[in-house]
Amino acid sequence: MDSSRSEIKNRIIKLRSYIHDLNYSYYxxxxxxxxxxxxxKLLKELEELELKYPEFYDPLSPTQRVGGSVQQFNSIKHVYxxxxxxxxxxxxxxxxxxxxxxxxxxxxxxxxxxxxxDGVSISVIYNNxxxxxxxxxxxxxxxxxxxxNVKTIKSIPLELRGDVPDKTIELRGEIFIFKKEFKKMNKExxxxxxxxxxxxxxxxxxxxxxxxxxEVSRRPLDCFFYSLLGRKLxxxxxxxxxxxxxxxxxxxxxxxxxxxxxxxxxMYVNKWDKLRHNLPYDIDGIVIKVNNINEQEKLGNTSKFPxxxxxxxxxxxxxxxxxxxxxxxxxxxxxVTPIANLEPIKISGTIVKRASxxxxxxxxxxxxxxxxxxxxxxxxxxxxxxxxxxKDKRNIFSQPTIFINYCPECNCKLIREKGEAQYYCPNNKTxxxxxxxxxxxxxxxxxxxxDGIGPETxxxxxxxxxxxxxxDLYHLQKTRLLTLERMAEKSIDNLAKSLxxxxxxxxxxxxxxxxxxxxxxxxxxxxxxxxxxxDDLINDxxxxxxxxxxVGHKIAESIILxxxxxxxxxxxxxxKNIGLKFSSNKENNYTSNKLLNYSFVISGVFNDFSRMEIKxxxxxxxxxxxSSISKKIDFLLTGNNPGSTKxxxxxxxxxxxxxxxxxxxxxx
Numbered sequence: 001m002d003s004s005r006s007e008i009k010n011r012i013i014k015l016r017s018y019i020h021d022l023n024y025s026y027y028x029x030x031x032x033x034x035x036x037x038x039x040x041k042l043l044k045e046l047e048e049l050e051l052k053y054p055e056f057y058d059p060l061s062p063t064q065r066v067g068g069s070v071q072q073f074n075s076i077k078h079v080y081x082x083x084x085x086x087x088x089x090x091x092x093x094x095x096x097x098x099x100x101x102x103x104x105x106x107x108x109x110x111x112x113x114x115x116x117x118d119g120v121s122i123s124v125i126y127n128n129x130x131x132x133x134x135x136x137x138x139x140x141x142x143x144x145x146x147x148x149n150v151k152t153i154k155s156i157p158l159e160l161r162g163d164v165p166d167k168t169i170e171l172r173g174e175i176f177i178f179k180k181e182f183k184k185m186n187k188e189x190x191x192x193x194x195x196x197x198x199x200x201x202x203x204x205x206x207x208x209x210x211x212x213x214x215e216v217s218r219r220p221l222d223c224f225f226y227s228l229l230g231r232k233l234x235x236x237x238x239x240x241x242x243x244x245x246x247x248x249x250x251x252x253x254x255x256x257x258x259x260x261x262x263x264x265x266x267m268y269v270n271k272w273d274k275l276r277h278n279l280p281y282d283i284d285g286i287v288i289k290v291n292n293i294n295e296q297e298k299l300g301n302t303s304k305f306p307x308x309x310x311x312x313x314x315x316x317x318x319x320x321x322x323x324x325x326x327x328x329x330x331x332x333x334x335x336v337t338p339i340a341n342l343e344p345i346k347i348s349g350t351i352v353k354r355a356s357x358x359x360x361x362x363x364x365x366x367x368x369x370x371x372x373x374x375x376x377x378x379x380x381x382x383x384x385x386x387x388x389x390x391k392d393k394r395n396i397f398s399q400p401t402i403f404i405n406y407c408p409e410c411n412c413k414l415i416r417e418k419g420e421a422q423y424y425c426p427n428n429k430t431x432x433x434x435x436x437x438x439x440x441x442x443x444x445x446x447x448x449x450x451d452g453i454g455p456e457t458x459x460x461x462x463x464x465x466x467x468x469x470x471x472d473l474y475h476l477q478k479t480r481l482l483t484l485e486r487m488a489e490k491s492i493d494n495l496a497k498s499l500x501x502x503x504x505x506x507x508x509x510x511x512x513x514x515x516x517x518x519x520x521x522x523x524x525x526x527x528x529x530x531x532x533x534x535d536d537l538i539n540d541x542x543x544x545x546x547x548x549x550x551v552g553h554k555i556a557e558s559i560i561l562x563x564x565x566x567x568x569x570x571x572x573x574x575x576k577n578i579g580l581k582f583s584s585n586k587e588n589n590y591t592s593n594k595l596l597n598y599s600f601v602i603s604g605v606f607n608d609f610s611r612m613e614i615k616x617x618x619x620x621x622x623x624x625x626x627s628s629i630s631k632k633i634d635f636l637l638t639g640n641n642p643g644s645t646k647x648x649x650x651x652x653x654x655x656x657x658x659x660x661x662x663x664x665x666x667x668x
Contacts, residue, residue: 027155073144098262118282119176129164172227181220332437447513452495533583595623604639
């Protein structure tokens with residue numbers, strides 16, 4: 001390289017480094033060390049040099065934050081599942097959480113308290129200190145690749161600062177919009193004659209799903225980070241790892257605190273319950289985490305929540321309005337939900353017109369009547385619910401609410417099963433909301449994930465008698481669809497492609513998509529781990545079904561009832577013929593069969609492996625990883641400080657207790 005080109009390369013490198021520093025100073029440290037005019041001049045110079053000398057291109061240059069458009073968001077499996085947090089609303093619940101922790105660990109526990117930002121969760125991955133990928137939460141196991149959109153957020157570094165780890169690391173954060181920026185954005189929209197956005201959270205969420213990163217870059221998105229994941233973390237406690245994250249150039253809340261006792265946690269919670277409205281961004285609670293990483297590993301997770309963390313949710317904002325009418329909504333399972341139609345009222349930045357009354361028992365408990373003046377609250381500041389009735393202002397001629405006896409959609413007599421709070425419409429064959437609801441569930445993202453079709457399209461196809469049973473989706477004719485309103489050729493082609501792609505969905509997704517009552521995603525996963533195909537599942541006995549982990553009496557009864565209907569057996573046959581997967585081919589992805597027919601429970605902390613890595617080793621070698629000890633378990637795999645309860649149960653059941661070296665020898 002001649003001297004002039006070498007000088008140009010050095011100038012480009014210096015400009016990039018300097019602009020990265022300026023962005024960090026402005027967007028993370030909130031300090032402005034240069035005039036906007038001077039900054040724009042530097043960025044313009046860099047753009048021109050990169051354009052003139054493309055051989056010096058760098059995808060992580062500050063000029064490359066905005067990339068090309070996205071055709072669709074690809075689904076990516078999380079290396080570390082993005083679990084939800086269990087919620088609590090009282091100090092007593094926090095004390096119970098502390099007792100549960102201490103019962104398992106037998107130690108005094110140090111906690112970390114963090115503000116629970118009201119935004120959108122994101123997972124960001126860096127390879128050798130360089131920004132690589134960004135993934136949404138999705139269903140916790142799979143999320144959408146929104147890399148190009150997240151790359152536009154200037155407070156998220158493209159390259160880490162300081163001592164850069166030479167490995168893959170993953171960080172979890174919350175994307176949000178400052179209140180001030182949200183107001184400014186809405187003011188500009190109103191000037192242009194556009195409708196104002198309802199609230200910052202929904203706007204942030206919607207922005208991440210835009211297909212044009214150029215448009216996303218115009219949105220004032222920001223991000224706080226609150227978790228570091230990876231092998232051999234810098235420190236064995238969460239709080240110190242957050243300090244490292246901050247040194248690397250990420251935005252970390254300055255209000256995160258360590259607490260040495262649950263009483264300190266409660267003081268922190270009470271403080272921020274009073275101060276939260278003074279913050280420049282929205283929060284809806286406090287997240288409490290066990291600080292020690294080894295203790296986190298020991299406590300582990302349930303299928304949905306980590307046992308070592310909990311979210312304290314603040315009391316939702318309340319408003320006072322009139323209940324105009326109670327109507328009834330029929331869901332896809334036939335469950336009938338009473339709905340309160342309200343005089344519109346603004347709560348937490350959105351207009352609330354309706355609220356769920358849940359069931360007949362809830363109506364009776366609150367003695368809710370049409371015409372009542374009611375207190376409405378957004379539970380967790382998201383879902384509206386009626387929490388009280390002002391009975392002293394009630395009309396003297398008011399009559400108690402009597403729950404309906406017949407389905408409002410098909411006029412079939414409702415039933416209420418023993419022990420159930422809900423009334424049901426038993427007409428699952430022709431009741432329109434149930435038929436349309438089955439389609440909505442089947443195509444949903446966590447089921448068959450069929451793009452190009454939504455509730456409006458389902459309604460259109462149903463009204464035109466093009467769909468009545470699930471297999472009808474796969475027999476739609478393009479020529480017929482073109483005659484319908486809102487059905488363009490391109491959207492029809494996309495739908496056909498998506499339907500074809502759905503045939504690749506695994507057995508667990510197909511089972512969940514069938515909509516068998518009480519079978520959610522987790523149970524579908526458990527069942528497809530136990531049964532190789534649908535025939536083995538639906539033909540098994542009630543006694544065998546209830547012995548499967550996480551399958552109780554209701555689920556077993558539901559499977560028995562499902563198979564007793566001939567239409568359901570025909571449905572499975574038709575979907576099989578279409579090409580959907582009703583058998584598991586997981587064995588094809590196994591590294592080996594060395595652990596075939598063996599089941600393990602993991603307990604304790606391991607020096608060289610995370611528990612997730614050990615779980616993957618077990619499953620990749622055809623074994624099964626279980627969460628609790630039972631007589632069916634073959635081995636208890638223990639690390640440092642295993643749970644005493646698990647050890648005692650293993651001894652009682654004569655289960656072999658393994659150390660990590662013995663386990664690794666089984667894989668040789």
